Amino acid sequence: MSAYDSGALQTAPSTDSIADRTRRALEQYLTVTPDVGQARGAEGIALVTSQSGSEYIVDTLEGRCECRDAEYRDVVCKHIRRARFAMGLDAIPADAVAACDVDPDLGQHCDAELRVAAADGGIIIAGDDGEILDGDDEDVVDLSEEYDEAPLAGTCIAGHERCAGISGMFFGEFPCANCWLYAPDSAHATFHDVGGADE
Known part of the structure; x- marks a missing residue:
């Protein structure tokens, strides 16, 4: 996650601009287990x-937590946010x-x-352990003549079903985080030129 780079951020915002509870929800070591103890089998409930x-x-789903912050201050606490x-219900800003x-x-x-809200308003599906396909893979599409780049995967390099892969960026389709990170500059430029993820 720390290696994420949207390619669209102009300047890094200060930590002060992030809501304090959101910052704590993202930075503090909090373990979320949706299928343990009282949360087992209950929709939207997590320990x-x-x-x-x-x-x-x-x-x-109801925005409730047993902590004192949520109970006595009537706020969305760091536990709810985390x-x-x-659980992929909210995109990380x-x-x-x-x-x-x-x-x-x-x-x-x-x-x-995990979902990350891109600076342009789109959503990036942030996968983990993505593996780049090699040039011998049957799913690789050679766009080198048209875009002066090495062959690019025609499907997601991490295997996500909803991601069109790096080559999809040339047609304005928003990729997952793995494809976004490994895409060449020309894919990013074409994606922005075609107005990708503007819908």
């Missing part, structure tokens, strides 16, 4: 464990990714893919 070992049941980010030291274990115990 959030802090670094100190405190445990809170969070209802991500659970919603980790692009400015927060740039300004915060995001916990690398964010979403580790959740089945959902």
